[in-house]
Amino acid sequence: MSGSRTERLLNLVIALRATRRGLRRDDLRRAVPQYAASPNETAFERMFERDKEDLRQIGVPIVTVRSDVLVDADDAYRIDAGAYELPAVTFTPAEVAVLGLAAHVWQQAALAVPAARALTKLKAVGASDDPQGAVDAGRDLADLVDPVVRTVERSFSPLHEALRQGHVVRFGYRRPDGQRAVRTVEPWRLVLRSGTWYLVGRDDDRAAARVFRLSRIDGPVTVVRGRRAQGAPSEAAVADALHVLSAGEGPGPAPSGPERTAVLRLAPGRGGRLRAMAVRSGDPGTSDEVRVRLHGGDPDRSDHLPTFVVEAVAATGPDVQVLEPAELVRAVDEVWRGVRERHGTPVETRGAAVAPPAGTVPAAHGPGATERLSRLLAMVPFVLRREGVTLTELAGHFEVSEKQVVKDLELLFVCGTPGHLPDDLIEADWEGGVVRIGNAEPISRPLRLTGEEAVVLLLGLRLLVDVPGPHDRDALTSATATLEALTAGQEAHVGLVPDPWGPPRHADTVTRALLGHRRLRLLYLSAGRDELAWREVDPQRVVSEQGRHYLQGHCHRAGAVRLFRLDRVVRAEVLDVVAPTAVPPPRAAGPDGGHGRVPTDPDDAAVLLRLHRGAQWVAESYPVEEVAGHDGARDVLMRVGDPARVVRLVLGLGGRAEVLSPPEVRAAVAAAAGAALDRSGGPGDVAGAEGPR
Numbered sequence: 001m002s003g004s005r006t007e008r009l010l011n012l013v014i015a016l017r018a019t020r021r022g023l024r025r026d027d028l029r030r031a032v033p034q035y036a037a038s039p040n041e042t043a044f045e046r047m048f049e050r051d052k053e054d055l056r057q058i059g060v061p062i063v064t065v066r067s068d069v070l071v072d073a074d075d076a077y078r079i080d081a082g083a084y085e086l087p088a089v090t091f092t093p094a095e096v097a098v099l100g101l102a103a104h105v106w107q108q109a110a111l112a113v114p115a116a117r118a119l120t121k122l123k124a125v126g127a128s129d130d131p132q133g134a135v136d137a138g139r140d141l142a143d144l145v146d147p148v149v150r151t152v153e154r155s156f157s158p159l160h161e162a163l164r165q166g167h168v169v170r171f172g173y174r175r176p177d178g179q180r181a182v183r184t185v186e187p188w189r190l191v192l193r194s195g196t197w198y199l200v201g202r203d204d205d206r207a208a209a210r211v212f213r214l215s216r217i218d219g220p221v222t223v224v225r226g227r228r229a230q231g232a233p234s235e236a237a238v239a240d241a242l243h244v245l246s247a248g249e250g251p252g253p254a255p256s257g258p259e260r261t262a263v264l265r266l267a268p269g270r271g272g273r274l275r276a277m278a279v280r281s282g283d284p285g286t287s288d289e290v291r292v293r294l295h296g297g298d299p300d301r302s303d304h305l306p307t308f309v310v311e312a313v314a315a316t317g318p319d320v321q322v323l324e325p326a327e328l329v330r331a332v333d334e335v336w337r338g339v340r341e342r343h344g345t346p347v348e349t350r351g352a353a354v355a356p357p358a359g360t361v362p363a364a365h366g367p368g369a370t371e372r373l374s375r376l377l378a379m380v381p382f383v384l385r386r387e388g389v390t391l392t393e394l395a396g397h398f399e400v401s402e403k404q405v406v407k408d409l410e411l412l413f414v415c416g417t418p419g420h421l422p423d424d425l426i427e428a429d430w431e432g433g434v435v436r437i438g439n440a441e442p443i444s445r446p447l448r449l450t451g452e453e454a455v456v457l458l459l460g461l462r463l464l465v466d467v468p469g470p471h472d473r474d475a476l477t478s479a480t481a482t483l484e485a486l487t488a489g490q491e492a493h494v495g496l497v498p499d500p501w502g503p504p505r506h507a508d509t510v511t512r513a514l515l516g517h518r519r520l521r522l523l524y525l526s527a528g529r530d531e532l533a534w535r536e537v538d539p540q541r542v543v544s545e546q547g548r549h550y551l552q553g554h555c556h557r558a559g560a561v562r563l564f565r566l567d568r569v570v571r572a573e574v575l576d577v578v579a580p581t582a583v584p585p586p587r588a589a590g591p592d593g594g595h596g597r598v599p600t601d602p603d604d605a606a607v608l609l610r611l612h613r614g615a616q617w618v619a620e621s622y623p624v625e626e627v628a629g630h631d632g633a634r635d636v637l638m639r640v641g642d643p644a645r646v647v648r649l650v651l652g653l654g655g656r657a658e659v660l661s662p663p664e665v666r667a668a669v670a671a672a673a674g675a676a677l678d679r680s681g682g683p684g685d686v687a688g689a690e691g692p693r
Contacts, residue, residue: 005369008034010376010415010443012051013060013079017442018417022065022076031418052077058117058370059450060084086446089125089482094475096126101145101471102460102479109151110160111456117374118453123397124378124446126386144514145469146552147460147544151197153214156190158221159199163187164452168204168227172218179632180218185210186229189238192459195547196620200241202233209233209241215620261291262309263323270319272525272532273312276570294328305331314339315652316530318675333680336673338655343670346663374447375400376408380426381446383437391433406430409437417442449486458483468507468549468566469542470515504549504566512574513539519579520553523571524564528642532570533557538579553579604639607646608660611636615656618649635660647672 015023015031029035029044038044052062061083064075091099099119106115151157155171162169170184184204191198196213203210264274266288278290292309305328313320313328314335322329375398382397383389395402409428416425416439427438449457461480464471513520522535537553540561544550548565555562608627611618611634619626624636640646643665650657650669659666 004034006372006376007411007415008032008047009051009055009369009373010411013055013373013377014415014442015418016062016077016079017081017084019078022078024074024076026074028077033420054370058374059121059447059453061448084445084448086121086124086448087486089122089486091122091125091479091482092475094472095479095482096123098461098464098471098476098479099457101147102457102464105147105149105460105463106456107148109149110157111151113371114450114453115456115460117371118449118457120371120374120378120398121447121449121453122457124381126382126397144541145467145471145544146541147464147467148546149192149460149463150546153197153217155199155214155217155221156197159187159214160190162221162223163190166229168224168229169221170224171221173212174216174218183210183212184224185212188233188241190214191242192463193242195545200238202230209237211241213620260294260325262294262313262325262328263289263291264313265289265321265323266316267319269531269533271316272530273527274316274320275532276525276568277309277312289323294325310335311652314654314676315648317648317651317672318679319530320676321679329680333677335654336651336676336680339651339653339673340670340677342655342658343650343666343673346666372408376412377443377447379405379408380412380437380440380443383435384440384444389435391430391435394435405435409435412437412440451487454483454487458487466503466507467542467544468504468510470511506566506569506572507549509572509574510539510542510551510566513579514542516574517579519575519577520551521573521575522551522564522569525568525570527565527568528640528645530648535564536575537562537564604641605643605662605665607638607640607643607662607665609636609638609646609650610634610658610660612656612658615653618653618657643668651676 011032011034012028015028023031025045025048028048029038035044035047038047056062061080062077063080064077066075099122103115103119106112159169161167168184168186170182172180173183174180185199185201186204187199187201188209189200191200191211196215199212199214199217201210201212202208261279264271266274268288271290274292275290277292279293292313294305294309310328310331313322314332317336322332379394379398383394391402391405395405398405400408409430412426413428414425418424423439426440427436429436458480461476461483464476510520512518518539520537520539522537523532524535525532536556537551538556539551539553541552542549543552543563548567550563550565551569552561552563554560555564609618609624613632616634618624619634619636622638624638627635627637638646646659646665647668650659651672659669
């Protein structure tokens with residue numbers, strides 16, 4: 001079915017490209033064999049309308065013209081040649097490689113199709129001097145760098161479509177305090193900031209610009225009938241609205257009052273997060289007594305203690321003892337008491353919803369007729385400009401099998417200009433493994449990128465700026481400049497705004513090790529074990545996802561391939577040891593056996609959490625599945641490789657979060673809080689502290 005539909009679409013494109021004055025509907029029914037075979041006029045009309053919309057969707061500019069200005073004749077159709085053809089551009093092999101990486105950014109997002117289609121169209125021009133070199137460079141780069149942006153929010157696609165169509169939308173929105181309200185919004189932009197998607201638009205209820213976090217949109221997004229957006233806002237208005245996202249992101253004012261430190265005693269090898277925060281004095285990974293900076297005015301006021309310090313100490317549970325100051329002892333004890341009270345008795349979950357198995361994703365559909373047509377419209381000009389291109393090279397360039405290339409060529413030579421006599425058909429030959437195409441003048445020029453395709457690829461390039469790895473920075477800059485010229489002011493119309501992820505820690509060190517095939521020595525904070533320890537790692541690739549950067553490599557301590565979050569690397573050194581080169585597996589587990597925001601393992605434990613006010617940020621910072629919401633609280637399911645990680649999270653949140661199930665994790669939280677309280681209150685030996693491991 002896909003082949004016959006692609007054949008019909010290609011014949012329609014050729015017919016509309018070959019005509020100068022335009023073809024009326026009755027002309028088209030005779031010109032395209034598949035239309036001529038339609039059983040009746042109604043079937044033809046329905047088929048043509050659908051085909052016309054599909055072609056416009058991939059950027060084929062079909063225009064309506066009067067077939068005869070002297071008489072009242074039917075409308076005719078043709079393709080605008082100037083709007084059809086891609087401007088003259090060329091790319092080096094290195095630029096083709098980074099363009100492929102930019103398209104890869106969106107492979108698991110709602111924008112995957114336009115990104116892939118943009119890359120296919122640009123492959124029509126290929127690398128100006130070395131197409132096979134571009135293929136090899138792209139494959140090498142894909143092995144070493146794996147950047148991904150996800151659009152898991154259900155609201156993304158309808159909001160993106162509303163932006164493109166100029167619709168006003170209505171949706172339920174859950175505020176940070178858990179309260180829900182219905183909002184009517186004129187959408188302006190979808191913004192990716194720090195790995196999170198936001199909608200910027202004009203809120204009808206407040207008659208002002210507002211920013212909405214997509215993860216807080218509750219329920220379906222509906223179009224407001226009879227309302228149209230008032231037009232694109234000024235860039236200044238968008239920038240003013242976005243300013244709220246930047247508030248508080250800087251260092252803020254200098255702390256007032258004297259600088260103080262908390263003195264903490266840690267169980268050997270434990271308390272990794274606190275060790276990473278410690279004032280440097282020797283090796284924080286081995287010292288069992290550490291100091292952490294505190295800033296506050298009145299030393300008798302516990303509310304002047306930094307909240308993040310109190311939570312970090314409380315999360316360490318019985319593996320920490322606060323030696324001073326006394327107000328920190330009191331503050332942490334208060335948190336632990338809240339945890340123990342919440343978890344002191346069994347809980348009845350009363351039929352909480354059962355989540356789908358980890359890793360369950362909707363079944364993917366194979367490439368459709370329009371995607372195959374896009375490839376054909378790129379393949380023909382590519383072959384016409386490269387005498388002697390082989391079947392193997394063509395398959396590699398377009399990333400399909402040789403068998404698929406043969407099928408594409410077989411389809412080409414049954415298509416052609418109206419009449420479809422032997423002299424009208426495209427000539428396609430691959431005798432001896434060398435591909436030749438002729439008699440294809442109507443589709444000899446590459447198809448121009450749509451605004452959405454160009455902008456999505458451009459956003460991918462901009463996000464690559466801060467991704468560590470061996471990709472050519474000069475090629476990234478020049479490819480970005482070329483795409484910026486192609487978009488020519490279309491970014492505002494598409495409504496997507498990129499936000500560079502920011503360079504991670506130790507990016508240069510990691511890049512040097514990857515390029516030089518050298519082993520790395522990392523002082524790494526393991527979130528799962530709450531451990532700060534040295535690791536020796538043979539680096540394999542960089543994985544960047546939703547603004548977080550990971551190093552994937554063979555960990556000699558674990559004896560297996562692991563992922564290391566770069567913002568948890570405290571120190572990094574390149575060793576003078578050659579790291580063996582090997583093709584890494586698609587994705588590795590984290591150093592704790594878990595995956596963070598990378599794909600979850602079906603064997604991960606499922607923990608049902610109730611998040612009360614003050615803890616609902618957890619649902620936006622961790623990969624969770626929504627289960628229910630009631631009385632201002634939210635029940636979510638979190639999948640983790642090691643439940644001890646959840647125990648520490650809940651310990652730090654006091655009574656604001658509660659484990660509902662499984663019972664053994666709930667009991668572990670209560671036991672850890674009790675053990676921590678038993679050990680609190682003064683110096684003592686914590687070497688044998690028992691707690692969740």
